[in-house]
Amino acid sequence: MTNLRGKYIEAVAGASSEAALEEVRLAALGKKGEISALMATLGKMDPEARKAAGAAMNLLRDEIDAALRARKAALSDAALDARLRAEWLDVTLPARPRPRGTIHxxxxxxxxxxxxxxxxxxxxxxxxxxxxxxxxxxxxxxxxxxxxxxxxxxxxxxxxxxxxxxxxxxxxxxxxxxxxxxxxxxxxxxxxxxxxxxxxxxxxxxxxxxxxxxxxxxxxxxxxxxxxxxxxxxxxxxxxxxxxxxxxxxxxxxxxxxxxxxxxxxxxxxxxxxxxxxxxxxxxxxxxxxxxxxxxxxxxxxxxxxxxxxxxxxxxxxxxxxxxxxxxxxxxxxxxxxxxxxxxxxxxxxxxxxxxx
Structure with a gap:
């Protein structure tokens, strides 16, 4: 599990877009993901081993999920900053002239x-x-x-x-x-x-x-x-x-x-x-x-x-x-x-x- 943790923490940190981050999430926590598959083996273990392994697996899943959420928020903030820089305007400029009505x-x-x-x-x-x-x-x-x-x-x-x-x-x-x-x-x-x-x-x-x-x-x-x-x-x-x-x-x-x-x-x-x-x-x-x-x-x-x-x-x-x-x-x-x-x-x-x- 240590190897899995290092693998996916590194993959999350290296995701450069929300689409790439979603691929990492599916590979780790999706229905067919590695961590999900690992947790599916708990039913075959004896009670003592299941107890110890289950706690470690839940901790790994929660850590990866937290890393995914933090990286998604960072990517959203970066995208918003880039958009604001691209759509910048000078609000001190005079407004566009609009036609004015008159009193009859x-x-x-x-x-x-x-x-x-x-x-x-x-x-x-x-x-x-x-x-x-x-x-x-x-x-x-x-x-x-x-x-x-x-x-x-x-x-x-x-x-x-x-x-x-x-x-x-x-x-x-x-x-x-x-x-x-x-x-x-x-x-x-x-x-x-x-x-x-x-x-x-x-x-x-x-x-x-x-x-x-x-x-x-x-x-x-x-x-x-x-x-x-x-x-x-x-x-x-x-x-x-x-x-x-x-x-x-x-x-x-x-x-x-x-x-x-x-x-x-x-x-x-x-x-x-x-x-x-x-x-x-x-x-x-x-x-x-x-x-x-x-x-x-x-x-x-x-x-x-x-x-x-x-x-x-x-x-x-x-x-x-x-x-x-x-x-x-x-x-x-x-x-x-x-x-x-x-x-x-x-x-x-x-x-x-x-x-x-």
Whole structure:
């Protein structure tokens, strides 16, 4: 057994690979290995001889097995070291450049609007895009014969013919959100409701889905003067100019009385739009004092409370501020357009640092 021990200890030490080491293991400890064959002779020995020989054989087997395990671990470590040397890289090198996405102009303008109105004490309200007929029309004093309630203007959801309820609609404005906010939060209240709205229209300045922000302020002594100041401050902050001039023109909306469309003074010099100067006027939004029926529908006593409301097309004012000529491009997912008009994700708009940086 001494000869066997020396033979296999030397063979284990001389194995240069895991495959060669496996051959040594099979030759020594495999089913047909020398040490295994030697241990098979124990059954033919008398008890005293078997006891002495068995102890020596077990010791030899364990020693060879330990040598095999140690050599295998050493070979694995050596292979790992060689691989690490071969696959070495400099982790201090700059990373490979990756394309970066940009913030869509609509998302950017929504953030700008939120920052401006938050500074004036308005909170943001959200609501469902699939609305009931009552929230979208009835609560806003829009009569059944109004054109907005016809299929050529509004997307109606399917309703079972046996169901007598009016069909739901894809909201045509974010005014339903304001009604929900008044019902849920009560008055006094100041909220804006930005979001997607849907109407059946499509041309260079209209799309079937677009974005609006509408706002309301309700208190006991709200007046048109408060509305005028709010809109002037908003335009001054949004267009980042020191002076703006707004013109209120009498109009009609079912949900406000009196109602006014608002124009802003501008000039166009060499294709560059300049807000607050010149002799031209551009319509930018609709506004007015909340109709008493709208307040009553929201559970507010119009004899004690009054408020103003306004609505702005987010896509339109984004086009106006950032010189975007075609509204349809907003929704085409053209990466070249997004790279040109998009904004850095790290540049969050705020009033102190400037809205668009």
């Amino acid at each position: 102009p609509v998302s950017q303008v929504m953030e700008e609007l939120t920052a401006i109105f938050a500074d004036m004490g308005f909170s943001v309200a959200e609501g469902p895009q699939v609305e009931s007929d009552w929230y979208n029309f009835d609560a806003l004093n829009i009569p059944p014969e109004h054109p907005a309630r016809q299929e050529h203007d509004t997307f109606f959801m399917h309703r079972d013919p046996n169901d007598p309820r009016p069909p739901h609609v894809l909201r045509t404005h974010t005014s339903p959100v304001q009604i929900r906010a008044v019902v849920d939060q009560g008055v006094p209240l100041r909220v804006i409701a930005p979001g997607r709205v849907y109407r059946m229209d499509m041309d260079q300045t209209h799309t079937p889905m677009f974005h609006q922000v509408e706002g309301i302020a309700i208190d006991r002594d709200i007046s048109m003067a408060n509305l005028k100041w709010t809109l002037e401050e908003f335009c001054r902050a949004f267009f980042e100019v020191d002076k703006v001039e707004l013109r209120f023109r009498a109009s009609h909306f079912p949900f406000t009385e009196p109602s006014a469309e608002v124009d802003i003074r501008y000039s166009n010099v060499g294709g560059q739009l300049r807000i607050g100067e010149g002799d031209k006027w551009m319509e930018i939004l609709g506004s007015g004092m909340m109709h008493p029926k709208v307040l009553a529908a929201a559970g507010v006593d119009p004899n004690e409370w009054q408020g103003f409301a306004f609505g702005v097309g987010i896509d339109r004012i984004a086009m106006l501020k950032y010189g975007i000529p075609d509204l349809r491009a907003f929704f085409e997912s053209d990466l070249r357009w997004l790279r040109h008009y998009g904004f850095s994700a790290l540049d969050m708009p705020d009033l102190a640092g400037g809205l668009s940086r």
